[in-house]
Amino acid sequence: MMSRDIKRIAVYTSGGDAPGMNAALRAVVRTASYNDMHVYGIMRGYEGMIDGDLKRLERGDVGNIIHRGGTILKTARCQRFLTPEGRRSAYESLKAFDIDACIAIGGNGTFTGASVFSDEYDIPFIGIPGTIDNDLYGTDFTIGFDTAVNTAIEAVDKIRDTADSHNRLFFVEVMGRNSGFIALNTGIGSGAGGVLIPEKNTTPEALIDFLKKGARRKKLFSVVIVAEGNQSGNAQDMARIVNEAFDFYDTKVTIIGHLQRGGSPTAMDRVLASRLGFAAVEGLLNGKENVMAGLVNNQVEYTPIIEAITKQKTPSNDLLRMAEILAL
Ligand code: F6P
Numbered sequence: 001m002m003s004r005d006i007k008r009i010a011v012y013t014s015g016g017d018a019p020g021m022n023a024a025l026r027a028v029v030r031t032a033s034y035n036d037m038h039v040y041g042i043m044r045g046y047e048g049m050i051d052g053d054l055k056r057l058e059r060g061d062v063g064n065i066i067h068r069g070g071t072i073l074k075t076a077r078c079q080r081f082l083t084p085e086g087r088r089s090a091y092e093s094l095k096a097f098d099i100d101a102c103i104a105i106g107g108n109g110t111f112t113g114a115s116v117f118s119d120e121y122d123i124p125f126i127g128i129p130g131t132i133d134n135d136l137y138g139t140d141f142t143i144g145f146d147t148a149v150n151t152a153i154e155a156v157d158k159i160r161d162t163a164d165s166h167n168r169l170f171f172v173e174v175m176g177r178n179s180g181f182i183a184l185n186t187g188i189g190s191g192a193g194g195v196l197i198p199e200k201n202t203t204p205e206a207l208i209d210f211l212k213k214g215a216r217r218k219k220l221f222s223v224v225i226v227a228e229g230n231q232s233g234n235a236q237d238m239a240r241i242v243n244e245a246f247d248f249y250d251t252k253v254t255i256i257g258h259l260q261r262g263g264s265p266t267a268m269d270r271v272l273a274s275r276l277g278f279a280a281v282e283g284l285l286n287g288k289e290n291v292m293a294g295l296v297n298n299q300v301e302y303t304p305i306i307e308a309i310t311k312q313k314t315p316s317n318d319l320l321r322m323a324e325i326l327a328l
Contacts, residue, residue: 008038011103013071014045014110018130018144020269021071026062027277033059044074046081052093069262081113091121103280107131111309124289126280135179137311138303139294146268148260149185156190163221169249173235176227183227184315193222193327198229199314204241215248
């Protein structure tokens with residue numbers, strides 16, 4: 001492939017913030033500077049791209065951020081970029097700054113926008129998977145997932161103390177509108193009594209049977225992890241249904257919510273973000289376009305962005321089965 005001469009790149013974070021986005025940004029800026037490229041940071045994702053809100057980033061601008069959650073570039077879920085007029089303004093902004101290529105740090109929505117944009121305009125981009133949901137095909141882990149799971153497990157460890165002391169049944173809701181990775185790993189890592197996720201339909205009846213088995217074995221308390229997008233209902237719904245059918249436990253609900261989106265990234269997320277930020281810039285230098293840099297079996301791989309957003313990555317059935325057996 002003939003590679004273009006890429007000298008000026010723009011980088012942005014978009015969609016939900018994820019711990020490790022700053023570490024990825026640092027790696028992008030420093031790798032690009034090392035290769036004598038000019039880097040511009042786009043503020044507030046596609047909002048800033050449309051408004052021309054770009055600023056020059058040098059090595060020193062990304063110092064002291066590797067440990068910080070959130071994103072110093074800020075982020076947004078941008079409705080205007082869904083319109084052709086919005087994308088045209090974005091293109092004009094990038095041209096005004098002579099940008100040769102973009103690096104997008106975000107999740108499914110971010111890459112869908114980038115994919116439509118690169119079909120319409122001749123500006124290549126590379127994606128870096130940054131979302132706590134871990135729902136992108138083409139990478140074993142997304143940046144932010146490990147931190148979010150650790151935060152959720154810490155919360156469940158605390159809830160467990162109360163569940164145990166009062167013989168209560170807690171339904172703990174974690175994030176994941178369409179994806180159960182956070183719920184499954186939180187469930188396994190916290191030794192939960194059950195995991196309910198969007199990808200697998202567990203009926204309330206099946207859950208009640210499962211809990212009854214535990215009660216027969218004199219299990220006095222339990223914590224069930226529910227992904228917010230669980231098919232048969234969220235944590236509130238499940239608690240209500242189980243409460244009506246089952247008078248053994250005192251039932252409580254905790255929604256962890258945005259607590260699991262913030263905070264200092266774990267070592268795993270910092271290393272992942274550094275590797276993928278580095279790989280994104282090296283990919284551009286080696287002529288890669290419209291791909292996502294991911295880690296598969298601990299090796300960097302570049303997956304066409306269209307596959308990353310259209311192919312489904314689902315939690316493994318083996319892990320689901322194991323979680324169930326260990327919870328019995
Ligand atoms: O995509 C990340 C995520 O945290 C999802 O798990 C959650 O459903 C959603 O974002 C919440 O988005 P917002 O912060 O915009 O309400």
